[in-house]
Amino acid sequence: MKLIGMLDSPYVRRVAISAQCLGIELAHEPVSVFRHFERFQQINPVVKAPTLILDDGQTLIDSTLIIDYLETLSGQSLLPAHPAARVRALYLIGLGLAACEKAVQLYYERNLRPAQIQYQPWVERVEGQLAAAFTALELELQRQPLPTDGALMQDGITLAVAWSFTGLVVPDQIDAARFPHIAHYTAYAESLDAFARTPMN
Template sequence: MKLIGMLDSPYVRRVAISLDLLGIEFEHAPLSVFSTFEEFSRINPVVKAPTLLLDDGSVLMDSTLIIDYFETLSPPGSKLLPSQPQALARALSTLGLALTACEKTVQIVYEHNLRPAEKLHQPWVERVTRQLLAACAELDKQLAAQASDGVRPDQVEVTCAVAWSFMQLMLPDVVKASDFPAINAHAARLEQTDLFKRYPIA
């Protein structure tokens, strides 16, 4: 089994950490959707990170779908999401915020790094930035109200930490750590664990 994609992608990194937590052995191939586009395309013509190549040759893509596949295969005591509907709804609500923050961060980075400066559409950047900060504010509020057992992180804890570290890597001047103390403290704690250190963001 092979996970394709760079760990500076929050989507690739959350899959790597999740597979590790679930006890799934895999090989990591750090291919870039930019610098190694052609090599990546030979594995998956869509060139979407993360891509997971299963042992039977099946190709899975999209971090949430990959994780959902292995959640389905995992025994009840190993799952990273709750099975009770109300608890699951709360978890998915928080996950939605973290993944939205990732998405908006990527949009801002691409707008500045891939689009020529003269074509940058400032109203769009301002709108996406507003969405990003709103997602972070709600996420910070939710994490501040949740207690962690400090033992084995679940999917919400993994994704929130991965998302935050990505935002701090890419947009620290936009998403200021001091404005979101609960997320910042949560990510700082997990980034010091051996689990997260095995899959460094940079």
């Protein structure tokens, strides 16, 4: 199977790390939706990263759906089985994905839209949503930290990928002093092999 997309995408990186944690080897083809648009369009007309090409040529898109398929293949899950623990993990994952989405929106607004037509109220709204996602994550980790015993689950993967990505594309929006629990967990996750083997740049 082949994973299409750049690892500086939090969604592509999330899939790549999850695959490693599940023991699934994916070939990686770093195709950019911007610099290699026509090439990506030939692979997937929707031009959406990540794209997973299965061995039979079928394609899957959307990181969450791809991870669901990989879990089915492996017979493992990166989510806890107990309902209460699963709800908490899903809550953290949802916040992490929201942070990724808002960081992407903010990056696009700042870097793709000409400055003279940027709409400041929209920028401030997205900045507020991004801060709200990280604030909720910080409060949850303060209440109950994620384990740092060498095992990675999907909530930790998504949270750390979101924080690192935001620090890469809109670094003014994160502050380790304001979000110490997130920063601490991300530093731990980034030190693990699954993260080290999938660098953002």
